[in-house]
Amino acid sequence: xxxxxxxxxxxxxxxxxxxxxxxxxxxxxxxxxxxxxxxxxxxxxxxxxxxxxxxxxxxxxxxxxxxxxxxxxxxxxxxxxxxxxxxxxx
Amino acid sequence: xxxxxxxxxxxxxxxxxxxxxxxxxxxxxxxxxxxxxxxxxxxxxxxxxxxxxxxxxxxxxxxxxxxxxxxxxxxxxxxxxxxxxxxxxxxxxxxxxxxxxxxxxxxxxxxxxxxxxxxxxxxxxxxxxxxxxxxxxxxxxxxxxxxxxxxxxxxxxxxxxxxxxxxxxxxxxxxxxxxxxxxxxxxxxxxxxxxxxxxxxxxxxxxxxxxxxxxxxxxxxxxxxxxxxxxxxxxxxxxxxxxxxxxxxxxxxxxxxxxxxxxxxxxxxxxxxxxxxxxxxxxxxxxxxx
Numbered sequence: 362x363x364x365x366x367x368x369x370x371x372x373x374x375x376x377x378x379x380x381x382x383x384x385x386x387x388x389x390x391x392x393x394x395x396x397x398x399x400x401x402x403x404x405x406x407x408x409x410x411x412x413x414x415x416x417x418x419x420x421x422x423x424x425x426x427x428x429x430x431x432x433x434x435x436x437x438x439x440x441x442x443x444x445x446x447x448x449x450x451x
Numbered sequence: 452x453x454x455x456x457x458x459x460x461x462x463x464x465x466x467x468x469x470x471x472x473x474x475x476x477x478x479x480x481x482x483x484x485x486x487x488x489x490x491x492x493x494x495x496x497x498x499x500x501x502x503x504x505x506x507x508x509x510x511x512x513x514x515x516x517x518x519x520x521x522x523x524x525x526x527x528x529x530x531x532x533x534x535x536x537x538x539x540x541x542x543x544x545x546x547x548x549x550x551x552x553x554x555x556x557x558x559x560x561x562x563x564x565x566x567x568x569x570x571x572x573x574x575x576x577x578x579x580x581x582x583x584x585x586x587x588x589x590x591x592x593x594x595x596x597x598x599x600x601x602x603x604x605x606x607x608x609x610x611x612x613x614x615x616x617x618x619x620x621x622x623x624x625x626x627x628x629x630x631x632x633x634x635x636x637x638x639x640x641x642x643x644x645x646x647x648x649x650x651x652x653x654x655x656x657x658x659x660x661x662x663x664x665x666x667x668x669x670x671x672x673x674x675x676x677x678x679x680x681x682x683x684x685x686x687x688x689x690x691x692x693x694x695x696x697x698x699x700x701x702x703x704x705x706x707x708x709x710x711x712x713x714x715x716x717x718x719x720x721x722x723x724x725x726x727x728x729x730x731x732x733x734x735x736x737x738x739x740x741x
Binding site for chain 1: 477480481483484485487488490493496498501504505508509716719722723726730734
């Protein structure tokens with residue numbers, strides 16, 4: 362695996378993603394998702410909302426790096442709020 | 452509703468999962484790893500955090516390449532989609548003309564990208580190329596190797612020549628699926644040609660058109676081979692699009708970190724647009740069912 366040039370931070374990052382997917386899988390078996398419509402202009406399932414929030418989080422970080430010099434962890438907090446808002450009310 | 456779900460079928464998906472994992476997911480993970488490190492060789496590498504992302508996002512050459520790419524993709528879509536619809540509408544509906552036109556239309560689609568580039572490179576040359584020679588003979592000063600505008604027009608015309616057929620074939624398939632009864636009803640109502648197009652043909656073509664636009668968007672947004680062979684991204688950087696810029700960083704300068712960061716940004720743009728298109732297609736399908 363050395364050719365993949367792993368670093369501790371990227372390993373944690375991917376572990377989180379994998380754990381999220383496993384968690385979503387278990388959640389789905391325990392209580393299957395019901396498609397619903399929140400503030401987003403489309404009907405979404407739980408998985409759709411997770412995808413939207415992760416994609417949004419990536420763009421929030423990129424936008425932060427492109428337009429400000431402030432610390433990146435502020436963007437991470439914004440992204441976390443975005444994730445909670447989309448998952449709950451999206 | 453007591454629907455029995457049998458999840459054993461998921462095991463049949465495993466081979467595909469492994470293929471995708473090896474061909475896409477693991478390389479993508481590697482790119483993410485590369486994007487946060489300064490790599491000299493496999494043993495000598497340093498963690499640099501988000502430095503490459505900041506560098507790439509502030510790079511003027513990237514902004515220029517992105518703007519060129521967006522203009523190029525929009526031009527391709529704006530030319531190919533209406534042209535494709537127009538050609539599909541004029542194609543014969545029965546007789547020997549159908550097969551003849553299908554074969555003729557499919558020909559450009561069968562030619563490999565690098566060959567298309569070579570064909571147009573020679574065709575457009577002012578000294579030995581038929582196209583370039585004729586244009587110059589008409590008194591128009593045309594040289595795609597020196598004039599950026601000429602290079603742009605040549606790259607665009609090449610793409611239109613290569614890919615409009617795809618839109619034509621998709622639209623033609625959509626048009627053929629309209630039952631004759633619709634046209635008869637329109638005739639009885641005295642509908643004009645425009646009304647027939649607007650209220651019968653266009654709605655029936657909608658779903659294939661979305662697929663066509665999606666395919667053309669992705670292909671033209673990731674275009675590499677044809678402009679590379681035709682103009683090499685020149686003159687200067689006039690026709691250097693995103694993927695060619697990426698190759699220059701990754702293979703030309705061997706800056707793996709910035710190239711990886713740039714690839715991820717490129718990937719995110721494509722992912723976002725594809726997701727939007729996918730959602731639109733799925734919602735359009737649902738609306739039709741209703």
